[in-house]
Amino acid sequence: MSIDMMQTVGQLAAHVPGATREFEKLGIDYCCDGNRSLGEACVDAKLSVDQVLARLKGLAVAGPEPDRPWTNESLSGLIEHISNKHHIFICEEGPHIQASAAKVVGAHGQNHPELLEAKQIFDDLSNELSVHLMKEEQILFPFVFRMEEAAAANEPAPLAMFGTVANPVRMMMQEHDGAGEALRKLRALTNNYAAPADACISYKALYDPLKGFEADLHQHIHLENNILFPRVIALEARQ
Numbered sequence: 384m385s386i387d388m389m390q391t392v393g394q395l396a397a398h399v400p401g402a403t404r405e406f407e408k409l410g411i412d413y414c415c416d417g418n419r420s421l422g423e424a425c426v427d428a429k430l431s432v433d434q435v436l437a438r439l440k441g442l443a444v445a446g447p448e449p450d451r452p453w454t455n456e457s458l459s460g461l462i463e464h465i466s467n468k469h470h471i472f473i474c475e476e477g478p479h480i481q482a483s484a485a486k487v488v489g490a491h492g493q494n495h496p497e498l499l500e501a502k503q504i505f506d507d508l509s510n511e512l513s514v515h516l517m518k519e520e521q522i523l524f525p526f527v528f529r530m531e532e533a534a535a536a537n538e539p540a541p542l543a544m545f546g547t548v549a550n551p552v553r554m555m556m557q558e559h560d561g562a563g564e565a566l567r568k569l570r571a572l573t574n575n576y577a578a579p580a581d582a583c584i585s586y587k588a589l590y591d592p593l594k595g596f597e598a599d600l601h602q603h604i605h606l607e608n609n610i611l612f613p614r615v616i617a618l619e620a621r622q
Contacts (some may be wrong), residue, residue, distance in 0.1 A: 391419060396455075411430070413609070459531055472599050476596055480592050491586055539622060569597070
């Protein structure tokens with residue numbers, strides 16, 4: 384695909400192999416703010432548009448190991464990937480991080496009050512994500528499966544208690560925005576996940592999982608906001 388500064392970050396993340404990893408390195412939000420143009424995103428991140436364009440064009444020509452082409456695969460396959468990889472990651476990694484954070488706050492919270500705030504933000508984020516995943520797995524995703532099955536059988540779309548699928552999609556995207564804001568606050572409070580000089584081993588060991596949680600959630604939200612949800616809405620329009 385052609386690449387220019389007017390394309391949205393979300394479009395580039397969805398169609399240029401390796402773009403999400405490049406955006407992660409550059410600190411460009413490609414998930415919650417994926418509707419911004421690349422030019423706007425570069426201005427916000429204080430990056431040279433020409434240099435970022437050159438890096439993306441280099442990926443498009445040579446590229447790292449290509450990303451799986453989710454824009455071309457079935458919706459059910461994409462949903463299974465999101466559920467089996469990203470939903471399970473949250474359910475397994477979140478409690479470990481919460482336990483580590485509680486330990487670090489107990490040891491260092493008095494001297495580093497920012498840890499208390501960071502722990503509260505992560506606890507709130509984990510609780511909100513738990514409800515978010517449940518709504519996707521029990522309501523939205525099963526309905527998308529039925530939509531895709533109906534389309535394959537050339538049958539009318541199934542009736543939905545929520546009217547149009549755009550309604551739960553809009554709600555999920557709003558909740559994604561809240562998660563993205565929580566991640567930005569965590570990164571600011573932790574000085575970009577750089578532990579202070581007096582940090583013990585447990586303190587330092589907390590920041591790598593937090594950073595990994597952020598990266599996984601960025602990819603998770605990207606797959607839904609930039610690929611899954613637009614395809615679901617387009618499928619409903621065709622039915």
